Amino acid sequence: MTGNQSDSAVRNEKIVVTDDWTRNWQARIAIKITAIFLWVIILSGFATVVFFTKDLDVHIEQEISHDLDGVAHRVQSALSRQGSEPGPDSGDGVRLLIEEAISRNGGEIMGHAGIVGFRFTVAGQSLDFGTLRTGLASAKRRIVMPGGVGDQTAELEAFFLPAADSAKQTRQELIITVVVVLLLFGMLLSLTIQNVLAKPLQAMMDAIQQVSNGDLNLRLDVSRKDEFGHLSRFFNQMLSRVQTQQEALTEANRELMSEIAVREQAEQKLRAHQDTLEKVIEERTRDLEVARDQALAASQTKSAFVANVSHEIRTPLTPIIGFAEAMLHGGQDRQEQEQSLRTIIRNGRHLSHIINEILDLSKIEANSLDIESIAVDPFALLSDVESIARVLADEKGLGFQLAYQFPIPRRITSDPTRLKQILMNLVTNAIKFTAKGQVEIAVQYDAAARQLKLTVSDTGIGISRDKIERLFQPFSQADYSTTRQYGGTGLGLYISKRLANLLGGDISLESVEGLGTRFAVRVSVGEVDELQLADAVPAADRDDLVDLRRLADIQLDGSVLLAEDSPDIQRLMRYLLQRTGARVTAVENGERAVEAALREDYHLILMDMQMPVMGGCEAVELLRASGCCTPIVALTANAMKEDRERYQAIGCDGFLPKPVDQAKLYQVLGQYLPCRGDQAAAVDPAGERREDTGVGEIVAQFLRGLDDYARRIDAALRERRYADAQELAHQLKGMGGAFGYPGITACAAELEVALKGGDPRLAAAPGEALVALLNSTALADAVPETA
Amino acid sequence: MAYKDRILIVDDVALMRDLLKGVLRGFGYANVQDACCGEDALKLMQRDSFSIVMLDINMPGISGMKTLQKLRELDDDVFVVMVSAHSSAENVKQAIENGVDGFIVKPYTQKKVGEMLEKYRRRVSVGDVG
Numbered sequence: 001m002t003g004n005q006s007d008s009a010v011r012n013e014k015i016v017v018t019d020d021w022t023r024n025w026q027a028r029i030a031i032k033i034t035a036i037f038l039w040v041i042i043l044s045g046f047a048t049v050v051f052f053t054k055d056l057d058v059h060i061e062q063e064i065s066h067d068l069d070g071v072a073h074r075v076q077s078a079l080s081r082q083g084s085e086p087g088p089d090s091g092d093g094v095r096l097l098i099e100e101a102i103s104r105n106g107g108e109i110m111g112h113a114g115i116v117g118f119r120f121t122v123a124g125q126s127l128d129f130g131t132l133r134t135g136l137a138s139a140k141r142r143i144v145m146p147g148g149v150g151d152q153t154a155e156l157e158a159f160f161l162p163a164a165d166s167a168k169q170t171r172q173e174l175i176i177t178v179v180v181v182l183l184l185f186g187m188l189l190s191l192t193i194q195n196v197l198a199k200p201l202q203a204m205m206d207a208i209q210q211v212s213n214g215d216l217n218l219r220l221d222v223s224r225k226d227e228f229g230h231l232s233r234f235f236n237q238m239l240s241r242v243q244t245q246q247e248a249l250t251e252a253n254r255e256l257m258s259e260i261a262v263r264e265q266a267e268q269k270l271r272a273h274q275d276t277l278e279k280v281i282e283e284r285t286r287d288l289e290v291a292r293d294q295a296l297a298a299s300q301t302k303s304a305f306v307a308n309v310s311h312e313i314r315t316p317l318t319p320i321i322g323f324a325e326a327m328l329h330g331g332q333d334r335q336e337q338e339q340s341l342r343t344i345i346r347n348g349r350h351l352s353h354i355i356n357e358i359l360d361l362s363k364i365e366a367n368s369l370d371i372e373s374i375a376v377d378p379f380a381l382l383s384d385v386e387s388i389a390r391v392l393a394d395e396k397g398l399g400f401q402l403a404y405q406f407p408i409p410r411r412i413t414s415d416p417t418r419l420k421q422i423l424m425n426l427v428t429n430a431i432k433f434t435a436k437g438q439v440e441i442a443v444q445y446d447a448a449a450r451q452l453k454l455t456v457s458d459t460g461i462g463i464s465r466d467k468i469e470r471l472f473q474p475f476s477q478a479d480y481s482t483t484r485q486y487g488g489t490g491l492g493l494y495i496s497k498r499l500a501n502l503l504g505g506d507i508s509l510e511s512v513e514g515l516g517t518r519f520a521v522r523v524s525v526g527e528v529d530e531l532q533l534a535d536a537v538p539a540a541d542r543d544d545l546v547d548l549r550r551l552a553d554i555q556l557d558g559s560v561l562l563a564e565d566s567p568d569i570q571r572l573m574r575y576l577l578q579r580t581g582a583r584v585t586a587v588e589n590g591e592r593a594v595e596a597a598l599r600e601d602y603h604l605i606l607m608d609m610q611m612p613v614m615g616g617c618e619a620v621e622l623l624r625a626s627g628c629c630t631p632i633v634a635l636t637a638n639a640m641k642e643d644r645e646r647y648q649a650i651g652c653d654g655f656l657p658k659p660v661d662q663a664k665l666y667q668v669l670g671q672y673l674p675c676r677g678d679q680a681a682a683v684d685p686a687g688e689r690r691e692d693t694g695v696g697e698i699v700a701q702f703l704r705g706l707d708d709y710a711r712r713i714d715a716a717l718r719e720r721r722y723a724d725a726q727e728l729a730h731q732l733k734g735m736g737g738a739f740g741y742p743g744i745t746a747c748a749a750e751l752e753v754a755l756k757g758g759d760p761r762l763a764a765a766p767g768e769a770l771v772a773l774l775n776s777t778a779l780a781d782a783v784p785e786t787a
Numbered sequence: 788m789a790y791k792d793r794i795l796i797v798d799d800v801a802l803m804r805d806l807l808k809g810v811l812r813g814f815g816y817a818n819v820q821d822a823c824c825g826e827d828a829l830k831l832m833q834r835d836s837f838s839i840v841m842l843d844i845n846m847p848g849i850s851g852m853k854t855l856q857k858l859r860e861l862d863d864d865v866f867v868v869m870v871s872a873h874s875s876a877e878n879v880k881q882a883i884e885n886g887v888d889g890f891i892v893k894p895y896t897q898k899k900v901g902e903m904l905e906k907y908r909r910r911v912s913v914g915d916v917g
Contacts, residue, residue: 590876591876591877592876594876594879598874598879599874599892601898601899622879626869626879626882626890627868627889627890627902627906629902629905701802705802730845730872731800731802731803733872734803734894735803735893736894737893737895737896742894
């Protein structure tokens with residue numbers, strides 16, 4: 001745009017200059033040259049006139065005189081001839097003679113330079129010829145008349161204009177002639193100059209003007225051979241060059257323009273980018289500021305959280321440690337001991353509860369809380385809640401009621417654990433904050449919203465309006481004095497609300513201070529079959545529910561391998577397992593677990609995943625790789641979903657979270673271990689041989705060979721061939737159990753160990769024992785087996 | 788149920804070989820050969836092909852572990868079970884690193900042998916499908 005404007009401006013300026021040229025006529029060379037020539041011609045014409053008319057008077061007088069002489073002579077001659085031969089009338093005759101003499105040139109008197117008339121005077125008589133008037137000059141000649149007495153004398157007088165007048169007339173004529181000739185010549189000259197000079201010049205000027213107006217395609221005529229021809233040629237050449245340069249210039253200009261356009265575009269883009277960048281930077285800065293503020297706020301919240309948590313954790317720890325130490329020091333009677341133990345258990349459970357809540361909170365905040373979506377029997381779930389809540393309410397002397405408003409779906413889709421957690425939290429809260437009166441759970445199905453509405457109401461202390469808002473924030477019971485009075489982390493309601501959100505609902509709250517509180521929980525029920533709506537509490541089908549009391553009485557049979565490095569937990573687990581009647585082998589790391597699991601047949605392996613020497617994962621992998629198919633249940637505090645998936649992938653069959661929940665433990669045990677008295681399932685793995693006919697003969701063969709082994713071992717020991725004895729013991733160790741005689745294996749192993757120890761004296765006793773056992777076994781079993 | 792799979796038992800104690808033979812027969816595997824040492828086992832392996840090798844570790848001559856290594860060089864596919872009283876986790880680990888498919892600790896129960904055979908059949912059937 002800018003380039004085009006400047007281009008046209010230059011062109012306009014040129015045109016202005018050209019216009020000045022054409023308007024100024026003085027600048028026309030042709031006119032100037034013509035004028036100069038005309039001046040020269042006029043001057044030379046003037047000079048010529050002057051030159052020619054300089055002696056004109058004298059010349060005219062001489063000519064007139066000469067003419068008069070000629071006329072006088074001719075008149076004399078004519079009169080002379082007349083005189084000798086006289087005519088009829090002498091007077092008339094003379095006139096005729098004279099007329100003839102003066103008008104030889106065509107009968108006119110005129111023809112003589114400047115002479116206008118003649119007068120012939122004879123004897124007083126005069127004859128006039130031509131036009132005689134006054135003011136004329138005259139000259140006279142004497143003529144001799146023949147025939148007369150004494151010859152008569154006559155006069156011939158010529159009249160003419162005075163010489164000056166005549167010269168003036170001649171001069172005028174000459175000037176007119178010269179002027180006319182000059183004018184003609186001037187015109188011719190002008191035309192010639194026009195042709196020779198002005199025209200090509202004009203053409204050239206027009207061309208230049210045109211060129212200056214921008215028409216470079218124009219070319220001048222070069223047919224002329226003169227300077228104009230050359231000039232035109234040069235001009236054309238120049239024009240070509242200019243044109244080439246102009247084209248180059250135009251091209252360069254165009255390139256420049258396009259480059260400028262590109263640059264401008266780039267610049268524009270750059271500016272746009274810069275703007276965007278600035279905006280982005282601003283945004284980022286703002287975001288960062290927000291994030292920083294959030295982080296700071298979060299950090300402050302977390303600091304407060306950590307402070308609160310450590311306080312909450314220390315609180316129950318104090319009585320736990322204190323009472324445990326008191327018991328250790330002794331001096332308490334049985335009742336006091338029981339009291340101390342109960343305090344320890346209660347505080348331990350509270351601690352566990354706090355830690356669970358904190359874990360839940362951290363999972364919720366990290367968005368990593370897994371929510372199941374499975375079929376749930378709402379009646380069974382509420383019945384569970386009721387059974388616990390009723391006990392708690394009874395303890396405080398409160399009434400408890402579970403009220404259904406039918407119809408209620410028999411099956412809903414939800415997460416039973418989390419739903420129960422919400423309800424338990426609300427119900428225990430209600431009981432906690434209620435001194436007298438009752439706690440009620442009302443159940444209602446909202447078919448339109450596809451939600452189950454569970455209302456937990458109490459007749460407790462209530463919550464003031466201004467504190468309701470803070471209630472669902474983490475760590476904010478109505479105030480800290482409440483925390484001190486009633487205990488708890490202040491996390492429960494926050495977690496419950498978030499859980500309700502995750503279950504497709506929410507929790508709302510109405511409260512009147514001093515009168516009571518009503519929490520309403522809504523959870524999504526998923527797809528509900530309308531035909532499956534119950535109008536009354538269905539007959540309880542409790543087989544699938546875990547009954548703690550029943551579980552405690554569970555009687556199981558079978559063997560469990562427990563791999564657990566913590567002696568305390570090992571002891572606890574051993575106690576819990578043995579209480580069911582199960583046989584327990586406990587090992588302290590993965591290596592021992594692998595060895596034991598390969599050596600013995602267990603119904604179940606309980607494997608702690610974090611152990612020294614060899615961890616649970618490696619042990620499970622080794623066991624599965626070596627062909628062991630004993631069920632393995634992982635014991636771990638890593639309760640994350642991905643951990644469970646990993647354990648499953650390496651070959652674990654189940655998963656028990658730590659701290660171990662008794663109910664769950666017994667459920668798992670019931671799943672893998674046979675019940676006592678259930679003979680078909682409880683067959684000792686080693687006893688299978690009796691059902692297998694194919695092996696009987698081999699066993700008999702083994703038994704028949706036992707006394708041979710006894711002899712060889714005895715001999716080797718006595719002859720101090722300890723290496724042989726060790727080899728024999730090793731073989732027996734391998735065979736005994738396999739043939740159904742673990743006693744032989746144990747005894748042989750004892751001998752092998754003793755011999756390996758390098759002190760033969762120590763081998764004496766086990767050697768004797770083994771020989772005795774072999775002999776007795778051979779005697780006792782050989783006969784009936786072979787029979 | 789009778790299976791045609793060829794099994795090779797490698798053990799230096801004749802009684803152990805016979806016992807295992809009996810157990811295998813009980814599970815329907817009658818096509819069983821035996822060798823008393825690693826060298827013999829490898830010679831047999833070069834001559835015949837086997838589906839399963841039951842290998843003791845503690846043997847005179849080359850050990851079971853060494854035999855396993857050489858055997859794997861010959862045959863990558865054969866199902867090898869270590870049968871040994873040396874049940875230390877270190878041994879198990881080494882055997883697995885050398886490419887064993889199962890580990891039976893002496894004294895074994897028939898159940899263990901049965902489980903191992905089942906594992907073998909599962910692998911074969913998976914292999915057939917694949």
